[in-house]
Amino acid sequence: MIISVASGKGGTGKTLISTSLALSLKDDYDVTLADCDVEEPNACIFLKPQIAGSEFVNTRVPVVEEEKCTFCGKCAKVCAFNAIAVFGNHVLTFPQLCHGCGACSYLCPETAITEEDRHIGVVEWGDAKGIKFVQGILTVGEAMAPPIIRQVKDHESGEGIIIRDAPPGTSCPVVETISDSDFCILLTEPTPFGLNDLMLAVETVRELSIPYGVIINRTGAGDAGVEDYCEKEKIPVLMRIPLDTEIARIYSRGIALVDAMPQWKSRFVELYKEIKEMADERTGSIKR
Ligand code: SF4
Numbered sequence: 001m002i003i004s005v006a007s008g009k010g011g012t013g014k015t016l017i018s019t020s021l022a023l024s025l026k027d028d029y030d031v032t033l034a035d036c037d038v039e040e041p042n043a044c045i046f047l048k049p050q051i052a053g054s055e056f057v058n059t060r061v062p063v064v065e066e067e068k069c070t071f072c073g074k075c076a077k078v079c080a081f082n083a084i085a086v087f088g089n090h091v092l093t094f095p096q097l098c099h100g101c102g103a104c105s106y107l108c109p110e111t112a113i114t115e116e117d118r119h120i121g122v123v124e125w126g127d128a129k130g131i132k133f134v135q136g137i138l139t140v141g142e143a144m145a146p147p148i149i150r151q152v153k154d155h156e157s158g159e160g161i162i163i164r165d166a167p168p169g170t171s172c173p174v175v176e177t178i179s180d181s182d183f184c185i186l187l188t189e190p191t192p193f194g195l196n197d198l199m200l201a202v203e204t205v206r207e208l209s210i211p212y213g214v215i216i217n218r219t220g221a222g223d224a225g226v227e228d229y230c231e232k233e234k235i236p237v238l239m240r241i242p243l244d245t246e247i248a249r250i251y252s253r254g255i256a257l258v259d260a261m262p263q264w265k266s267r268f269v270e271l272y273k274e275i276k277e278m279a280d281e282r283t284g285s286i287k288r
């Protein structure tokens with residue numbers, strides 16, 4: 001079962017939820033924590049994994065041999081990402097924009113374009129207190145998160161429960177992370193910003209037909225907008241975490257919620273049971 005933890009904005013507590021869920025389930029289930037927030041992976045701070053292996057993530061980018069080039073401009077025309085341009089008697093490439101689709105080299109009439117590997121990040125894996133752990137790290141200055149997320153997913157265990165910590169927002173890296181999930185937890189906070197970003201996240205999971213529910217973090221602050229929206233849209237609120245200086249303090253010290261406050265563990269176990277029921281119901285209704 002794959003459970004993704006996502007949110008329309010950063011700083012809502014995705015990692016607090018994903019690490020606490022993993023730690024609460026690890027004694028009874030085979031659990032993998034996949035940190036797909038590759039621009040800022042921080043589940044490792046809370047789980048302190050022993051890293052057992054790593055590998056580079058590369059994409060293929062074009063290299064132009066100008067001696068062969070007639071500067072016809074076909075490569076620039078076909079590139080949907082403006083990653084290659086022809087100016088007079090020069091061809092410029094912008095590797096950070098390149099999606100590695102290969103269209104330019106395929107269409108070049110002079111076979112003037114070859115490809116080379118470009119290193120954009122790394123994937124690491126290991127063990128964290130009995131939890132299988134995998135994370136992707138995008139090299140600073142690089143922009144292409146999806147290839148790293150795909151490689152993180154390749155290293156997930158094929159069995160048990162996989163918990164993915166998704167990047168914030170609703171763009172391509174989020175879609176890459178959650179698209180094959182059995183369930184998506186959407187984190188939010190009870191503020192107008194939180195509501196706005198939750199609505200965008202709900203649109204995304206609905207578009208992808210993924211069952212989902214909401215966790216509201218820092219309840220007691222802000223307003224009732226998120227609660228009203230969930231009620232109106234019949235979206236299940238799976239958990240509420242209060243605005244609590246003790247929770248904020250342990251989080252800022254890199255301690256997982258359930259490690260510092262074990263009384264939360266049973267609530268995360270119950271959360272998983274509720275999620276499983278909803279995901280199973282959905283699978284059953286699709287089969288019927
Ligand atoms: S398609 Fe090939 S020949 Fe034409 S401008 Fe690009 S590299 Fe040069």
Ligand code: SF4
Binds near residue numbers: 061084100104
């Ligand atoms: S490989 Fe694709 S994305 Fe990259 S420069 Fe060529 S056409 Fe553009």
